[in-house]
Amino acid sequence: MxxxxxTKHVPANHAGNGFYGQDIISVNQFDRxxxxxxxxxxxxxxxxVERFGSADLLQGKILANLFYEPSTRTSSSxxxxxxxxxxxVIPINNVQYSSVTKGxxxxxxxxxxxxxxxxxxxxxxxxxxxxxxAHYAQKPVINAGDGVGEHPTQAxxxxxxxxxxxGKVDGLKVAMxxxxxxxxxxxxxxxxxxxxxxxxxxxxxxxLQMPSDVLDVVRSNQRRPEGHDYSILEDVHEVIGHVDVLxxxxxxxxxxxxxxxxxxxxxQYVVDDALMQRAKERMIVMHPLPRVNEISYTVDNDPRAxxxxxxxxxxxxxxxxxxxxxxxx
Ligand code: NCD
Numbered sequence: 001m002x003x004x005x006x007t008k009h010v011p012a013n014h015a016g017n018g019f020y021g022q023d024i025i026s027v028n029q030f031d032r033x034x035x036x037x038x039x040x041x042x043x044x045x046x047x048x049v050e051r052f053g054s055a056d057l058l059q060g061k062i063l064a065n066l067f068y069e070p071s072t073r074t075s076s077s078x079x080x081x082x083x084x085x086x087x088x089v090i091p092i093n094n095v096q097y098s099s100v101t102k103g104x105x106x107x108x109x110x111x112x113x114x115x116x117x118x119x120x121x122x123x124x125x126x127x128x129x130x131x132x133x134a135h136y137a138q139k140p141v142i143n144a145g146d147g148v149g150e151h152p153t154q155a156x157x158x159x160x161x162x163x164x165x166x167g168k169v170d171g172l173k174v175a176m177x178x179x180x181x182x183x184x185x186x187x188x189x190x191x192x193x194x195x196x197x198x199x200x201x202x203x204x205x206x207x208l209q210m211p212s213d214v215l216d217v218v219r220s221n222q223r224r225p226e227g228h229d230y231s232i233l234e235d236v237h238e239v240i241g242h243v244d245v246l247x248x249x250x251x252x253x254x255x256x257x258x259x260x261x262x263x264x265x266x267x268q269y270v271v272d273d274a275l276m277q278r279a280k281e282r283m284i285v286m287h288p289l290p291r292v293n294e295i296s297y298t299v300d301n302d303p304r305a306x307x308x309x310x311x312x313x314x315x316x317x318x319x320x321x322x323x324x325x326x327x328x329x
Contacts (some may be wrong), residue, residue: 019324023134024142027152027192035195039160041320041329042313049084049316057328058087064113066092067144068100068124073289073311074144074154078121081318085328090117107136114139119325122146140325148182150256154288155188157317161310162245165284169193174241175201177269178249178294180210182256185288186249187214194223200230201239205265208251236269240278246271247286248294272296274302286310 017037030038038156042213048055063082067075071093079089081155090113092098100109110133113120122133123144130143130150145151154323162169172195180202188198190210194217202210209232221227233239240246248271257264271285276299284306287295291307317322323329 013063015065016024017329019321019329020327021140022325023130023137023140024152024321024325025131025134026143026150027155027188029152030156030192030195032195035156035159035192036050038317038320038324040162041323042160042316045316045319045323046313049319051062054084054086056086057323058082058085058326061085061087061119062117062185063087063322063328064090064092064117064120064188066095066109066113066122068095068118068122071123071144073314074123074151077145077311077314078142078318078322081315081322084315085319085323087322093243097125105173106132110137110141114208116312119322122260133148142321145184147184148187148252149184150188151184151288152188152192153161153314153318154185155192156321157286157310157314158185158189158247158286159192160317161286161306161313162284164309164313165306166244166282169196169198171197172244173199173201173242174245175203175236175243175288176210176247176249177203177236177271179208179251179265180249181208182252183249186247189247190214191217194218194220194228197224198228200228202232203236203239203269204227204229205234205268207261208265218296236275237278240275241280244280244282244283245286246279249288250290250292250294269294270296271299273298279304 065075065078075093080090082089114137119140120137121142121144122130127147127149130146134141143150143152180186200218218228218230239248251266253262270293284304289307
């Protein structure tokens, strides 16, 4: 699925980082060497933005930003990333005003956009849609969320934020809380974290537990000979005192067929000052955002709140990814 595009000519001097011309569909594509590379470039992007605001690395390049689902951060951070590198963007955030409404298929939409652009970012409500788009496109396709599947660029920025805040990933205890069934960010983050020596706690209502295919990855010894320790529980109080990372998610209302079920589980977890008092002094609270009620606003001022830093890091990581797949990193 993630092979280099057959028909693409890759000059020898671009062989270096292995990202040139590639699609980014799943976190399975990343090992520690690739992660180190992207984070190193993202760090450089941060320094560049802080010093100069922008650069001309991607001047003359065009990104098609194709969003079939709502987005604030992912969409605008990809746009900002492209623009800060001197490139330009075709933003399609309202597919209802595009030919999609006339019944155009995903392959045809993708073929159209790649005739005008150099890279396509796609968010779509169906799992596997980004892989389908990548199959039909010759240009690199980046998955910005495919239904309940994956959200690889979010997981990369999450991991980058953990490294920035805690200085390491090996040895950490990570709790993921909330909607682990439908939340694509926790699927991708879990699959990325198995590259490290991490212990997991999956905290959710019974009906929103982590899917078994993701648990299989945690249990398997593919990335680590002894597999990973993990626990599945319903009460966050059981783990709050031990965790280094508390990754909180929104209950994904749009994925429910029965809204009465949503109402039963929506406010089960709220991170507030009382809960934070029981947490370690050195830990972080993360959230991909948007939050609904999961984290009280009073927690925002706690130095352990990392969700706004995640948001900012998203742009640096996406700058690194765009520059890499376009062969300019
Ligand atoms: C997440 C998503 O779209 O999966 N948002 C994001 O990209 N930051 C999380 C969510 O919508 O709950």
